[in-house]
Amino acid sequence: MAPLLHTHQIHPRTTLNRLHFLLYSLSLLLLLHHHTTTPSFLLLLADVFLAFLWLLSQGFRWRPVRRWEFPELLSKVTASKDFPALDVFICTTDPYKEPPVGVASTALSALAFDYPSDRLSVYVSDDGGSDLTLFAFFEAAKFARCWLPFCRENGVMERSPEAYFQSSGCDVEAEKMKVMFESLKERVDCAMEKGYVDLNLVNSLEEKEIFKTWKNFTRKDHPSVIQVLLESKKDKDITGHPLPNLIYISREKRPASLHNFKAGALNTLLRVSETMTNAPLILTLDCDMCSNDPYAPKRALCYFLDKDFSPNLSFVQFPQRFTGLNKNDIYNGEFRRVFTLGEQGLDGLQSANYLGTGCFFSRGSLYSSPPMAMPSFDEFKLHSCLLSSELILLKAHEVASSEYEHGRKEWGSQIGFRYGSLVEDYYTCYRLHCQGWRSVFCNPDRPAFLGEAPKSLVDAISQSKRWFVGLYQLKIFSMVTGLRSMAFCSFYVTHMILGKDEVLMME
Ligand SMILES: O=c1ccn([C@@H]2O[C@H](COP(=O)(O)OP(=O)(O)O[C@H]3O[C@H](CO)[C@@H](O)[C@H](O)[C@H]3O)[C@@H](O)[C@H]2O)c(=O)[nH]1
Numbered sequence: 001m002a003p004l005l006h007t008h009q010i011h012p013r014t015t016l017n018r019l020h021f022l023l024y025s026l027s028l029l030l031l032l033h034h035h036t037t038t039p040s041f042l043l044l045l046a047d048v049f050l051a052f053l054w055l056l057s058q059g060f061r062w063r064p065v066r067r068w069e070f071p072e073l074l075s076k077v078t079a080s081k082d083f084p085a086l087d088v089f090i091c092t093t094d095p096y097k098e099p100p101v102g103v104a105s106t107a108l109s110a111l112a113f114d115y116p117s118d119r120l121s122v123y124v125s126d127d128g129g130s131d132l133t134l135f136a137f138f139e140a141a142k143f144a145r146c147w148l149p150f151c152r153e154n155g156v157m158e159r160s161p162e163a164y165f166q167s168s169g170c171d172v173e174a175e176k177m178k179v180m181f182e183s184l185k186e187r188v189d190c191a192m193e194k195g196y197v198d199l200n201l202v203n204s205l206e207e208k209e210i211f212k213t214w215k216n217f218t219r220k221d222h223p224s225v226i227q228v229l230l231e232s233k234k235d236k237d238i239t240g241h242p243l244p245n246l247i248y249i250s251r252e253k254r255p256a257s258l259h260n261f262k263a264g265a266l267n268t269l270l271r272v273s274e275t276m277t278n279a280p281l282i283l284t285l286d287c288d289m290c291s292n293d294p295y296a297p298k299r300a301l302c303y304f305l306d307k308d309f310s311p312n313l314s315f316v317q318f319p320q321r322f323t324g325l326n327k328n329d330i331y332n333g334e335f336r337r338v339f340t341l342g343e344q345g346l347d348g349l350q351s352a353n354y355l356g357t358g359c360f361f362s363r364g365s366l367y368s369s370p371p372m373a374m375p376s377f378d379e380f381k382l383h384s385c386l387l388s389s390e391l392i393l394l395k396a397h398e399v400a401s402s403e404y405e406h407g408r409k410e411w412g413s414q415i416g417f418r419y420g421s422l423v424e425d426y427y428t429c430y431r432l433h434c435q436g437w438r439s440v441f442c443n444p445d446r447p448a449f450l451g452e453a454p455k456s457l458v459d460a461i462s463q464s465k466r467w468f469v470g471l472y473q474l475k476i477f478s479m480v481t482g483l484r485s486m487a488f489c490s491f492y493v494t495h496m497i498l499g500k501d502e503v504l505m506m507e
């Protein structure tokens with residue numbers, strides 16, 4: 001018999017939630033009945049509306065579940081050399097708002113996952129088309145050769161160098177790593193101050209050639225740039241161990257073409273990675289969300305490798321957790337209700353939301369519906385040629401071009417991450433759930449990923465505004481697409497009202 005890789009339990013608070021539901025419903029009925037005996041019709045209407053919203057929010061409380069995974073038993077199911085390959089997608093947009101050293105640290109934390117290195121690839125999408133970000137990644141690729149063995153040999157858990165050096169005291173070996181990382185930071189900061197990559201900062205001739213071509217690139221107008229920075233088949237760390245793949249991509253941008261924000265960037269990553277490594281599992285990460293637990297991919301595998309559980313499993317979502325919250329979290333930056341409590345409730349109904357980051361997808365689910373048998377992980381073949389070979393790079397540039405989706409309307413509507421809302425995560429998971437895919441919320445005690453919450457009031461309000469505009473876009477969309485979507489629409493109205501509370505709290 002196959003060992004138990006995961007288990008779950010209905011949350012103990014469920015009984016209390018249901019009792020509360022009964023009592024509250026009774027009081028509501030009494031209140032509404034009372035309104036019918038008073039002359040104020042408007043008051044009745046207002047309370048019916050609020051009662052309706054309350055009713056919709058009860059879905060989150062009806063059957064919350066808690067889950068546990070047993071990654072230590074994975075070896076009884078599959079040898080680690082046969083694990084499905086994993087492609088990690090990291091998105092960044094602006095080197096001044098999202099400092100390249102931070103983005104590179106996030107990538108290093110993913111490169112250092114406890115996962116077979118020939119099955120792990122990290123792709124970075126730079127929507128800023130910035131030479132500063134690429135420069136930081138050239139430096140990070142060199143640093144990875146020492147950093148990865150250091151983490152492995154010392155059992156480091158925080159594998160983002162930025163986070164590690166901020167929180168840990170250093171012994172002699174760690175001190176050496178710190179000096180190397182400081183020198184990396186200095187070189188990148190020097191380029192940041194100048195605003196461009198001075199060729200004196202670059203040592204290798206090949207790198208110099210690349211930065212020479214970076215003329216007149218603007219964020220909205222530049223050709224595609226694809227750079228293989230580390231390649232598992234030929235690059236080794238200082239102990240002779242193969243390194244994972246690391247690839248930098250800046251998709252082509254032209255003022256006349258629609259780029260569909262982050263969803264567009266993710267779809268380019270989907271296509272480029274398909275031409276290169278085509279891993280059956282994908283992890284999406286925001287550039288400010290680094291790994292805090294190198295074993296997180298193995299936790300996700302506990303679900304994907306469970307044959308009885310996986311046929312219609314689209315994604316495994318980890319919560320967004322944060323560092324750097326200000327004292328008492330006065331801007332409610334943690335969003336616990338949305339990112340943890342709500343997710344446990346939705347998981348109980350088999351439909352945890354996709355939160356945009358910290359989410360492991362099965363690639364197959366982004367291309368098809370569950371009744372079509374999902375290809376087994378073994379059917380995703382790895383290329384035998386080098387990723388940096390001319391043939392592969394040619395194909396990769398073709399699928400990263402701004403014209404590629406013209407005439408291929410299925411992108412963003414039937415396949416890939418869905419277009420049409422600023423909250424592409426909510427919209428994409430809604431469409432996947434409509435197709436019959438299910439999802440899981442995985443919330444281990446040690447946060448798997450840690451990000452930065454907005455620190456100032458202005459940032460907090462601007463983030464909320466973006467989310468609510470995105471949710472309103474969904475509402476309008478759902479109104480024109482029929483009844484099934486209406487359920488979704490009302491569901492998200494609840495979210496919006498909850499959200500408004502949070503904005504009010506901030507003021
Ligand atoms: O055109 C764009 C816009 C954004 N991004 C990246 O998308 C991520 C999220 O954008 P951010 O501005 O940080 O949005 P937040 O509101 O902080 O993000 C939350 O909300 C978004 C919309 O729902 C989700 O995509 C995110 O994963 C989720 O963390 C960042 O890594 C950006 O670099 C792009 O790659 N291209």
Ligand SMILES: [Mn+2]
Nearest residue numbers: 286288451452
């Ligand atoms: Mn963010």
